[in-house]
Amino acid sequence: MPVGLLMASLQGRLQSHAPLRGDLVATLLRDLNRLMSASTDARSYVTFFYAVYDSARQSLTYVNAGHNPPLLFRAGGLEPVRLSTGGTVLGLFPETEYKQEVIQLAPSDVLICYTDGVSEAANLDGEEFGEARISLCATRNRALPAGRILDALLAEVADFCSGTVLQDDQTALVAKVIT
Numbered sequence: 001m002p003v004g005l006l007m008a009s010l011q012g013r014l015q016s017h018a019p020l021r022g023d024l025v026a027t028l029l030r031d032l033n034r035l036m037s038a039s040t041d042a043r044s045y046v047t048f049f050y051a052v053y054d055s056a057r058q059s060l061t062y063v064n065a066g067h068n069p070p071l072l073f074r075a076g077g078l079e080p081v082r083l084s085t086g087g088t089v090l091g092l093f094p095e096t097e098y099k100q101e102v103i104q105l106a107p108s109d110v111l112i113c114y115t116d117g118v119s120e121a122a123n124l125d126g127e128e129f130g131e132a133r134i135s136l137c138a139t140r141n142r143a144l145p146a147g148r149i150l151d152a153l154l155a156e157v158a159d160f161c162s163g164t165v166l167q168d169d170q171t172a173l174v175a176k177v178i179t
Helices: 003-017 022-039 130-141 146-160
Strands: 048-054 059-065 071-073 101-104 110-114 172-176
Touching: 003 022, 022 048, 022 059, 071 130, 110 130, 110 146, 130 146, 146 172
Parallel strands: none
Antiparallel strands: 048 059, 059 101, 071 110, 110 172
């Protein structure tokens, strides 16, 4: 199945099955995985990260299905927390059960989600940008608003890869708790 069609199918299924409550995130991914496994060939799979933010509790309930672990930078912390709880990719193993995790957030916490097009972007020497550089960029810029952190990250990736042809799309999302 072509990638665009696979993603359109997944998006439609997600919209029709998405829970309104964060306590159903693992169930949603289990159901999406079963639907994908039944309707795609054995070579089709998707890495996926899904989260529900509860503003009243300032919590994030998430499941990671084989995606690069998003990085949570705590307001006073030195090292990022890798959001890796979940299970394997969607579409390959229909009986996979997913685990979800609930994390408490605090003002000035920063969450960075990114695709492998960011972390695996390579320079002329073949060296990848990597998670460590993402972390350094976020740490240096954590006092900025989310949009400016994102701009700084993408600028650093572009500088690092200067003179090369990108091999993959680059997608990143930065969210910052403001209250």
